Amino acid sequence: MKKVLIDAMFKHIQYGGVAVRYWDGEEVHYGDTEPHFKIIFNKKPPLMTATIEDPTITLGEFYMDEIIDYEGSLDELISIMEMNKLLNSDTQHLANKWMTAAKSGLGSVADKFKQRQNIHAHYDLGNDFFSLWLDKTMCYSCAYFKKQDDDLHLAQLQKIDLILKKLRLQPGMQLLDIGCGWGWLILRAAKQYGVRALGITLSEEQYAGARKRVEEAGLSDQVTVKLSNYLEIDPAQYQFDRIVSVGMFEHVGRDYFASYMKKVHDLLNFGGISMLHTLTNLREVETNAWAKKYIFPGGCIPALREIISLFPDYDFRVWHMESLRRHYVKTLELWYENFHQHIDEISGMFDKRFIRMWTLYLQGAAAILRTGNLDVYQILFSKGVNNELPITLNDIYVD
Incomplete structure (x- = not known):
């Protein structure tokens, strides 16, 4: 050149x-x-x-x-x-509805196959690989640090507990986790709150790992894990009091933002609560080409206003929003430290090009968050008006 x-x-x-x-x-x-x-x-x-x-x-x-x-x-x-x-590549501001009538349902077989391929490309790199640098919860999303010196494991447990507190779980409730990862959230929800939980994932590695955890915990009668696309969950068969999604919405793709909302609407009982924990962009932009090619194929990080603009169409009422941007910076920094502490083992699994790629990904993501070009939000909302919820969230932040 x-x-x-x-x-x-x-x-x-x-x-x-x-x-x-x-x-x-x-x-x-x-x-x-x-x-x-x-x-x-x-x-x-x-x-x-x-x-x-x-x-x-x-x-x-x-x-x-x-x-x-x-x-x-x-x-x-x-x-x-x-x-x-x-x-990034700027796109035109989008109207409230992106979907054609043909895409408002389950989507084509080709679309669902592509979604599974995209998930496989990242999340099926192997449980042995992820276990080297994630904490033992295997949570691959932003942790929550109450103190600067919290270690990664404690911070991930605090993140899960924060989510479960915000959901106001009660014994006997039905909980759906869309993109359940390795299953720690649904296990903790079942143990701590006595709910019945369904977790779904498109990753075969996560599916195997989550099922093993459920069996080892003796919770097979309370917790179910399915290898499934969220669009395939039948509302005639399943209805939920609570729906949560952590770090999954970024993989939906802009064409399916509205489909996701419709599916949550159809699966959630009236007055039920859902949480969307997702990365967000400041503006409506396409994911940069390098990340889309090498890290998250098919991914699209939404602008916050893209998400919120869809809510009225599905009778969703925002109850609470919280930015965890600086928490995610610290999470990525700790992942990067762990990654390099285990560089010899990772070098035995992957070549030098892969290692440099993941180094750039972990450091670059932290930099983009530090500069404020990315954020991460927990958005809590109800289907329809819910006047039974507490008038404040003060108790959630008290141990």
């Missing part, structure tokens, strides 16, 4: 400052301020290695392939890319 092509890509940086040291020793500063972030070319990129039109995928692949390294904080690069509109 000729230097002139790469130079043309970096010349899109008009605000902020980035230094680039090329493979021939030349160093060029781009932007309008003194650079605090430097990209270092270890070697000349091969011809046609990536598309220069999208810097996220170009720089991501350069890093994975050891063509480049960097000096400085990724927060600085993320901020500069955001200032120069290089981080």
Whole structure:
């Protein structure tokens, strides 16, 4: 690849400052301020290695392939890319309803097969892999830190307990967990609150792990785990008092935001409560090309207003919203530490390109959250008006 092509890509940086040291020793500063972030070319990129039109995928692949390294904080690069509109692809603001009549139901067989493939690409990397750097709950979502020195395991338990408290569970209630992961939430809900729980996942590895946990806990008569698409849950067969989804909505895809809401509406009893725990973007943008190709194929992180704008169509009433952005930054930092503490074992499972890819993913996600381009919200809402709920949430934050 000729230097002139790469130079043309970096010349899109008009605000902020980035230094680039090329493979021939030349160093060029781009932007309008003194650079605090430097990209270092270890070697000349091969011809046609990536598309220069999208810097996220170009720089991501350069890093994975050891063509480049960097000096400085990724927060600085993320901020500069955001200032120069290089981080995401902007889309037009969307109307309240995206769905055609054909997509408002279960979706096509091809769509559901693609969803399963997308989940398989990320979550079925192996329980042995995830267990090395997640805590023993195997919660792969934002933890909740009451104190700065809380360890990861305690913070994940606190996150689960926070969710269960917000749901106001009572013995005998029916709980659905859409995207149940390895099942810790539904197990804790059954043990602590005496509910009957159904967890569903598209990941075969998570399904096997969650079922094993249920059996080992002796809760098979109270907790069920299904390998299923949430759209396939039949409202004629199932009705729930509470529905929760943690870190799953990002995988639905923009075309199916409304389908998700309709399914929750159809499965939730009137007055019932649901929680959506999801990453959010500040604006309606597409997931950057590198993350979509290598980390979360088919994923789409919604803007908060995209979610809320759908609620009136399904008689959903917001009860409470809470940002956990800084909690997720700390979670990712601890995951990254754990990942590198077990780098020898991971190197025995995957090649160096994969390791550099996951390093960039964990560090990059934390940087995007720190700079405020991403957030994570817990949105609590009821189907219809519920005047039986407590008038405040004070008790939820008291041990």
